[in-house]
Structures are given as structure tokens and as C-alpha cells.
Amino acid sequence: MDVFYRSTRDGNMKYTASEAIIQGLSEEGGLFVPSVFPHLTKTLKELSAMEYKDVAYEVMKLFFSDFTEEELRFCIEHAYDEKFDTEEIAPLSFVEDAYYLELFHGKTIAFKDMALSILPYLMTTSARKNNVKEKIIILTATSGDTGKAALAGFADVEGTGIVVFYPKGGVSRVQERQMVTQKGKNVKVVGIKGNFDDAQTGVKKIFADKEFEAALKEKGYILSSANSINIGRLIPQVAYYVFAYTRLLKEGRIAEGEEINFTVPTGNFGNILAGYYASKIGIPVHKLICASNENKVLYDFFESGVYDKNREFILTSSPSMDILISSNLERLIYEIAGEDSEKCASLMKSLSENGKYEITPEMKERCASFVGGYASEKEVFARIHEVFADTGYLMDTHTAVASAVYEMYRKNTGDELKTVIVSTASPFKFTSSVMEAVEGRKSDEDDFALIDRLSAMSSLAIPHAVEEIRNAEIIHDTVCEKDEMKKEVEEFLK
Ligand SMILES: *Cc1c(COP(=O)(O)O)cnc(C)c1O
Secondary structure, eight states: OOOOEEESSOTTOOBOHHHHHHHOSOTTSOOEEESSOOOOSSOHHHHHTSOHHHHHHHHHHHHOTTSOHHHHHHHHHHHSSTTSSSTTSSOEEEETTEEEEEOOOSTTSBTHHHHHTTHHHHHHHHHHHTTOOSEEEEEEEOSSHHHHHHHHHHTTOTTEEEEEEEETTSSOHHHHHHHHTOOOTTEEEEEEESOHHHHHHHHHHHHHOHHHHHHHHHTTEEEEEOSTTSHHHHHHHHHHHHHHHHHHHHTTSSOTTOOEEEEEEOSSSHHHHHHHHHHHTTOOEEEEEEEEOSOOHHHHHHHHSEEEOOSOOOOOSOGGGOOSOOTTHHHHHHHHTTSOHHHHHHHHHHHHHHSEEEOOHHHHHHTTTEEEEEOOHHHHHHHHHHHHHHHOOOOOHHHHHHHHHHHHHHHHHOOOSOEEEEEOBOGGGGHHHHHHHHHSSOOOSOHHHHHHHHHHHHTOOOOHHHHHHHSOOOOOOEEEEGGGHHHHHHHHHO
16 A cells, blocks of 8 residues: 655645655645555564564555555665664563563663664655755754754764754753764754753754755755654664554463553654554554643643643653654644644644644543653652662653553553553763652762762673763854854854
């Protein structure tokens, strides 16, 4: 079955997967969505005998139907290799009453690696397929983890360049160090004086600037995105939901067809949307539990049907979830609006003009497989402390948001279905918060001293990604105002 990509805001658009991957965002600002959801062509049982790469192939071939098998396998082989410190790529840990799907065994020790280690291959393959001669310049706004994962993926990839914008002061020290020490002759990292939403809005503005686009094209450049608005990032994420389910099946923890829940620590709504897509292609999912930190705009949305970003932006210990505009929600809105792009466009217009919109009761009914929840800072710290004390399992702050929300969900609903908690970062990426949680007090030691103690205490080896930046030289120190982002891009392309 051929799958095309339509825009959430314009029903007349129709692109192949490779065209959509190159372009990133649709011209009028909409996101690309698949025209249909094909069903997995292998049974769950058959999939449970496969390793990660083969499961990934089974998923991606459905959505990227204009890629040949050879092309897709090439991308997958190069993405999921020794860059990961575990052969399973995405191992499951059974702790207390839930399964933790560990997506942090890649190069930058956060789940963004799952998609960003393949995106550069998908993108260069797409460019070749479409005879694109221009150099592809990736612009990315990051709340901390996307930036490094994208830099690591695209550094020194022929025919590409990458500029990453992050909120100065809004990411963890390890995250910042990871980015500003990035090597590569085609990379640039810029801190902006603003928060993640400012960075994301700034990037979207540059994408929407037609004059700029034309001027760049003249010079031999086209812009694309490595944010989760790119379907080249979203679709590879569907694979680990399928993989998690089939692992449980393989180990005899569930019966074929048994429904399970996923709890996902959510920011931009990309990860959890991939879980939803997995349910649409045949994974039996009961609930997708959308876990927010104190920036609980999504919780309020699922409760009330009103999305309202007009509120205080709170900096939390889970910075990758400090987001008030969850871009990928637009893809769900499009769907629950009955694939009505006009309706979707008008809601998004209301979001950009008034900072809010309300969905109809009918639309709300259509997102019944989602449940919102949120955890306060206090609950997150308590959860890390409690699980480590009880079991010795150490989780990072983002995963702890999901874990705390799941505990509350279970208590409140009595739902005892098997549940996978999507574990999005290594505790070493957020060491100072994790140590504060475990020890019950803030320490004034520097990050690397804490990292050494965390390792000794937990008997976990310090990941290579952390060792690598311990003594690395700082290469990028540019900081700009939030309305100077375009200038920084021009500067880079000079
Ligand atoms: C990006 C990120 C999230 C949020 O994922 P979304 O796809 O933006 O919802 C959660 N945890 C970590 C560690 C992340 O890096």
C-alpha cells in the first residue's frame, strides 16, 4: 500500500515520504501526516522473534513506502549499530509493577537517539531519491536532548549542515556541555535569551520566511528540520513501541493480543504520538498515559478539552518536558477533527493568536485512549528516592515523572493491565537532580564529582557520552537574542 503525506492545515498537499522528510514542515506551517495507517504485515508472534533492526524495518516499510527495501535496510543498519551500548538497542527492565523501556543506550544517552541516529540517513537517502542538489541545512530548536542527538547524528555528514538553538540557562549542565563541545565542520550551536518555546517559535518563523527560503535556494541551500515535527523522526519512534510489546510477548509476560498501557513522559508530544501510531498499525494498547511535569498544559487539555498555553512557564528538573506548545499534538487534533484540515488550521490559528483553543465534545471523545497526568517536583524527587531505596533501580527525572504519574493512575483507576513506562534518559544526564533526590539534599559538588559518586553508589558504569565531555574543549559560545536567530543562520552560511 502506498502511503502519502498530507498537511494538517491544507487538504490539497500530497507528498511522498521522502519528499516530506526533506521538507520537514509543510509550506503553510502544517505538519505532515500519513494518508492512511497500514497494518503490520507480520503477526505479533512473528515480530516477537525478530531483533530490533528487523522490527524497525517492518514498521518503517509501512510508512516510508517510496523507499526500497535496500534503502531502508541501509539506513537502519547504519543507525542501530555499536553506537548503542546494548545489543538489544531498547532493553526492558522489570521493576516493581512496571516495565521500563530504556531508550537511553545511544550516543547521547537520551531517547532522541532512537530517531536521530537514523534521520541523517533517511534524509540523505531522500535527497538522493529526489535529485536534490542543494545542501540541506538542519535548523533545530532544543529543550536539551534533541540538540545533542541531532548534532551527533549530522556532524560531518556530507551534503548537510546543522544549526541548533537552545534556551541559555534552560538546560542541564551536562546537556549544555554536550552541545557546546560538539565537533564537526558543519555544525553550529547557539544559546538564545529565552525559553524553549521562544526557540521553537523562532525556528518555525525562519521556516515560514519565503523570501529567506528563496535567497538560500539561490545560494544552494535548503532548510529542513530535525525536530519531532519531521516524520523522519516520528516514524522511527513507532518501532520501539512495537518492539516493547513483542518483547513482553516473547518473554511470556503477556498473551498475543492482550492490551497493555504505555506511560510516556511528554513534552512536544512526539514520543507518545508514536505510541498512538503503533496502536493504529496493530499494537493492542489500552491507555496511553501522557505524563507531564508542572508545565501541565497537556493534562489540562485531556481533562477539559481546552488547550491553553497562557500560563507561567516553569523551569523544572525535567527540562526536556518544559514545554507549553506541544507541536505534535496538532497531528492528533487533525485526526480527531475527522482529518479536517480546515478545522485543524483554524484551531492552530487560534493557538497562535490567542494562545488557546477548545475542541468539541465529539473530538474529545475520539481521544479516549489518552489519559493525562502530572507530577509535581516534590513527587518526582520522592519517586526517584523511593524506587532506588526499594529496588536499587535508578531513574532520571523525566522517567520519574512518568513513573510517579503511573503510580497515581493505578491507584486512582485500579487498572492492573501490564504497563510499559517509557524511560527517556540516563540518570547520568541529570545527575545533580538525581543525586539530590537520592540523598535528600542538594550538594554543592561539581557535576563530575557527583557523576563519580552516582556511579559508585549505583554500581552503574559511567556512560561513554559523559566521559567524553569531562575534559572536552568548549567550541561554541554564541548567545543571541530571540529575534536574532535568522541572523545567526545567515552568519553560519556565509
Ligand atoms: C524530548 C524528551 C522528552 C519529551 O519527549 P516528546 O517527544 O517531546 O514528548 C522526555 N524526556 C526526555 C529525556 C527527552 O529528551
